[in-house]
Amino acid sequence: MAATTRTNWAGNVTYRASALERPTSVAELQQLVAATPRLTALGSTHSFNEIADTDAVQVTLAGLPPLLEIDETRRVVRVAAGMTHSQVASGLEARGWALANLASLPHISVAGAVATGTHGSGVRNPSLAQAVVGLDVVRASGAVDRVDASSPDDTLDAHRVALGALGVVTAVELAIEPTFQVATTVHLDLPWDAVSAHFDDVMSDAYSVSMFTSFDDRGARQVWTKHRVDEPGPAVDLVALGARRADGPVHPGENDAASVTEQGGVPGSWAERLPHFRSTFTPSTGAEIQAEYLIPAAHAVAALDALRPLEPVFAPLLIAAEVRTIAADTAWLAPSTGRQSVGLHFTFRRDPAAVASAVERIEAVLAPFDPRPHWGKVSAAGVERLHEVYPRLDDFAALARDLDPAGRFRNAFLARVLS
Ligand SMILES: Cc1cc2nc3c(=O)[nH]c(=O)nc-3n(C[C@H](O)[C@H](O)[C@H](O)COP(=O)(O)OP(=O)(O)OC[C@H]3O[C@@H](n4cnc5c(N)ncnc54)[C@H](O)[C@@H]3O)c2cc1C
Incomplete structure (x- = not known):
């Protein structure tokens, strides 16, 4: 199939692929791979960089039967x-x-x-x-x-x-x-001094906790506490720490709260509580660009303190920043590999030049904390920096050369990162 002009979900990457193939069986995919000198698998197009793009052929598995x-x-x-x-x-x-x-x-x-x-x-x-x-x-x-x-x-x-x-x-x-069942409770405006003094307690007070901030004086302007109902309830009193409980559903950014999964402490299936956004809500193209860095959890408070002076840079550009925790992984290239991590995530307005400049500022501020950029989001990190923060990147590059000596799955993103 010839490619018409297509973009990623966010619309900030226009795919250069000359064709998009859509096999309907694994056998058809096998033939396609064997017969195509260079091709890149395309998922649901939600990455914000060129990782899923190629100047050759993209292949989607959307036509394969569900299983x-x-x-x-x-x-x-x-x-x-x-x-x-x-x-x-x-x-x-x-x-x-x-x-x-x-x-x-x-x-x-x-x-x-x-x-x-x-x-x-x-x-x-x-x-x-x-x-x-x-x-x-x-x-x-x-x-x-x-x-x-x-x-x-x-x-x-x-x-x-x-x-x-x-x-x-x-x-x-x-x-x-x-x-299992999960109940989401949202608190608003947890002051910075409470964030700093109680960060670990708050983030470990439930099965899944997210803080949202604009890095302004409101501190953590939303704290989403997702508590598994088969586990003891949250013990940290966020109201006593200066926050207030939300009196209705809130969206973490600027959109309608109708798109968020149910809050208010109402228990529901894990499938309808662990995502922030409802599966029944159909997001169209999102006029946004995301960046995210995973740092060792022990540096989280220092990193947040270091980012706060960037608030004037963020004010016109940032839709929401989210702080999450991720347990250590064993995957060679997981941004959380080998270390208990905190993710510092930024959803920006879709202004590529302004975002590129903000990302450089963020990476300079975070540099002392060994930030690992998310592979699917934008970053200014050069290949040397990636090799410093991803200790198995060389091993991975060698494995990719072994398994794919002719570079059939190589695109420009991989050629840069695996060089
Ligand atoms: C609104 C929004 C919310 C997000 N929320 C989160 C979040 O909560 N946490 C988080 O960590 N990230 C989040 N992301 C980032 C997102 O999860 C990643 O960018 C993810 O890779 C997107 O998956 P995709 O299927 O769209 O893959 P694509 O963007 O299409 O491709 C990404 C990579 O996967 C590879 N790939 C896809 N399919 C295959 C296959 N069958 N075989 C081999 N390789 C394949 C591609 O080649 C490419 O390298 C979010 C993104 C958006 C837009």
Whole structure:
């Protein structure tokens, strides 16, 4: 299929691909891979940089049949890689099962989320890639390889966050657990002194906690506490710390609160509480650009203090900044690999030049804290910096060369990052 002008979801990247292929079976995909000198897998287009673009051929798995097979004994679900988290979550919930965590938007594809180390929040919750127990991947030859815990050495950890470089993933096996209920409570305007003094207590007070800030005098202008109802309730009294409980639903940015998952402490399925946004809400193109950095959790308060003087830079540009926690991962390229992490996330208005300048300022401020940029978001980090903060990047580049010597899955993003 010839590519008409197409963009990523946010509209800040116009794809240069000469064609978008849409196979309808794994066999057809295998033939396509074997016959195409260079191609890049495209997920649900939610990345904000050129990671999913190419000047050759893009391939979407949206035409492959959906698949959702639950193995109750192993507590594993096998899903088609191109399915979205909302499809997987509703299928699991209907049968009494759950994933441990989800990203803020459930419309993102499973393979795309895994490939970039996408995460939710929670001091005990690593990235979504850490839930992967097996993968089927079409290699450059067109053959399908299965990768799982029985693969040699740490092959599975190399493949969890693979940036599309090791092949086209067709099926993903994810760890599951029995369904659980979550209740979201939102507090407003937690003062900076309370954020600084009680950061760890607040962020670990529930299964998943997010703080939103504009870096202005309101401090954490929203604190979303997502509490699992099968665990003890939150113990930190945010009102006593100076916040007030929201008296109705709130959106973390500027949009209508009708799009957010239910708040107000009303228990509901994990599938309808762990994402911030409702699966039934259809986001069109989002006029925004996101950047995010994962730093060691121990530096979170110092990093927030260091960012606050940038508030005048942020004021015209920032829609929302979100602070989340991510448990340490074993995936080679997860931004949270090997360290308990805090994610500092920025949703900016879609003004690429102003965002590029703000991102440079942020990266300069965060430099002492070893920030690892999110693979699916914008960053100014050069390749040397990426090698400094991602200790297995060289190993990954060598593996990509071994598995794909002719560079069939190589695009400009990978050519730069894996050089
Ligand atoms: C509104 C919004 C909210 C977001 N919320 C979060 C969040 O809460 N947490 C977070 O960490 N990130 C978040 N993100 C970022 C997002 O999760 C990542 O950018 C993710 O990679 C997007 O997945 P995708 O399916 O759109 O993949 P794409 O952007 O299409 O592709 C991303 C990468 O995945 C690879 N890929 C896709 N499919 C396959 C496949 N089948 N086989 C091999 N490689 C493949 C591509 O080649 C590319 O390298 C958000 C993004 C948006 C737009």
